[in-house]
Amino acid sequence: MASTLLYEDLAGRLGAQIRRGLLRPGERLPSLRRLGRQERVSIATAVEAYLRLEREGLVEARERSGYFVRAQRVAVPAARLPRVQARAPQALRNPALLGVLDVLSREDLLPLHVTTPAPELLPGRAIAAATTHVLRRDPGVALAYGAPQGLPALREQIARRYLRCGVEVDPGEIVVTAGAMEAITLALRSVTRAGDVVLLETPTYYGILQAISALGLRAIEVPNRVGSGIDAAALRALLARHAVRAAVLVPNFNNPTGSLTGDDDKREIVAACGEHGVTVIEDDLYGELAYSGERPAPLRRYAGRTSVITCSSYSKTLAPGLRIGWALAGTHVDDLVRAKCFSSVATAGLPQRAITEYLVRHDFxxxxxxxxxxxxxxxQRWRDAIRRGWPEGTRVSDPAGGTTLWLELAGGVDAQALFEAAVARGIGCLPGHLFSLRGDYRTHLRLGLGLAWSPPVEAALRELGRLAGRFARRRTPKEGHE
Known part of the structure; x- marks a missing residue:
């Protein structure tokens, strides 16, 4: 009985510190031995206290790392999506996408729209050290042209990484690219021809929409549900009605919604596409960014080498500017290498060697x-700021990974108007209509989570909320209930 009271008392005191903010989300807690020494209790008591806090959702255990304060879920209504009506395949009809690059290239904005992690969140010094070591060791090789398929040593490292999530990859099927978007574009060029129909999620990353348009493809959209990912049943129904050549899907922490598609739905998606002869081009860019540390399986895990081409890069995890991506091309490897030769000849050698050096010598x-x-x-902080400073009725996604938040604005506010007002005040964000073929989601907004938290970020989120409130008040009661 005394032991029970002891661990309950310890868990209660630690829990109170977490709830009062004395222990912050993400902060590492003392090891079991250290906690035992500090509190003068046995390791068994320390274990029971942490287990109780874990059951209460206040802490989380991370393999080989210890216990950490868990980011608490803020009571913000979940973002919703309008019901997507089935449509015939069509070309891109969203003129707003043409102006996206103008916003992304501006340096005078506080970039709440950027999804790439800030430099201070990435291992910049280690990457710099790896690059310097490569140049000192063999500058001639590092600066020379390489093979179109990519550096063999880097392809070996990529293959080894996939083994950790249950995917066996032959390094000989990997094509190294200049980022994930080049990998997706090369895959599309290899398996489709102009006029073919491609299946996409909605909403989806605007870069995929731009690639579809540039290649002269038509598309049909399947819903990506906030919180649960790709609608596998709807996907199967679409494939039964339309002749689809390829599907470009983002099952792990979709951009913009942050949704994670469940394993059962992934199996169903792969099975349905296989039955209809549809090649899946998987964008797995965010797969390594599960907040829990439990890396979700890519679609490739449930398919053979013939039906899924998995694309990703190190842009969100190591070094965005080095532009190192890849495609697990499977039986399409020769076609992708040929397309690579025609587009950029080969990926730059120095970044490939620097990334390889880092992966071999440092702790990824x-x-x-x-x-x-x-x-x-x-x-957590972004969601809390929205709860405190945005109009009542604002809804926001609650992602378990990735680098985006997806908002539904209160009162039917037009996200384009909010975007323009924000840019005029030096704040970047992206309106929801950029993430669909026809400009849907006009009351939605995407924010990126890549910036380090700071007073300017907090102030910018507060200003966005103030602007959203001002636009909501301008709407008449009649308009607000339409």
Whole structure:
């Protein structure tokens, strides 16, 4: 009985510190031995206290890392999506996408729209050290042209990483690219022709929409549900009605919604596409960014080498500017290498060698743990700022990974108007209509979680909320209830 009271008392005191904010989300707690020494209790008592806090959702255990304060869920209504009506395949009809690059290239904005992690959240010094070591060791090779398929040593490292999530990859099927978007574009060029129909999620990343348009493809959209990901049943129904050549899908922490598609739905998606002869081009860019540290499986895990081409990069986890991505091309490897030769000849050699040097000599997992922790904390802080400073009725996604938040604005506010007002005040954000073929989601907004939390970020979120409130008040009662 005394032992029970002892661990309950310890858990209660630690829990109170967490709830009062004395222990912050993402903060590492003392090891079991250290906690035992500090509190003068046995390790068994310390274990029971942490287990109780874990059951209460206040802490989380991370493999080989210890216990951490868990980011608490803020009571903000979940963002919703309008019901998507089935439509015939069509070309891109969203003129607003043409102006996206103008906003992204501006340097005078506080970039709440950016999803790439800030430099201080990435292992910049280690990457710099790896680059310097490569140049000193063999500058001639590092600065020379390489093979179109990519550096063999880097392809070996990529293949080894996929083994950790249950995917066996032959390094000979990997094509190294200049980022994930080049990998997706090369895959599309290899398996489609102009006029073919491609299945996409809605909403989806605007870069995918731009690639579809540039290649002269038509598209049909399947819903991505906030919180639960791709609608597998709807996907199967669409494939039964339309002749689809390829599907470009983002099952792990979709951009913009942050949704994670469940394993059962992933199996169903792969099965349905296989039955209809549809090649899946999987954007797995955010797969390593699960806040829990439990990396979700890519679609490739449930399919053979013939039906899924998995694309990703190190842009969100290590070094955005080095532009190192890849495609697990499977049986399409020769086609992708040929397309690579025609587009950019080969990916730059120095960045490939620098990334390889880093992966061999440094602790990638440690860097990932820190990044995931910071992103999880950001998601909590962003959501809390929205709860406190935005109009009542604002809805926001609650992602379990990735680098985006998806908002539904209160009172039917037009996100384009809010976006323009924000840019005029030096704040970047992106309106929801950029993430669909026809400009849907006009009352939605996407924010990025990549910036380190700071007073300017907090002030910008507060100003966005103030602007959203001002636009909501301008709407008449009749308009607000339409």
């Amino acid at each position: 997992d440690r860097a990932l743990r820190r990044l995931r922790r910071e992103l999880a904390t950001n998601a």
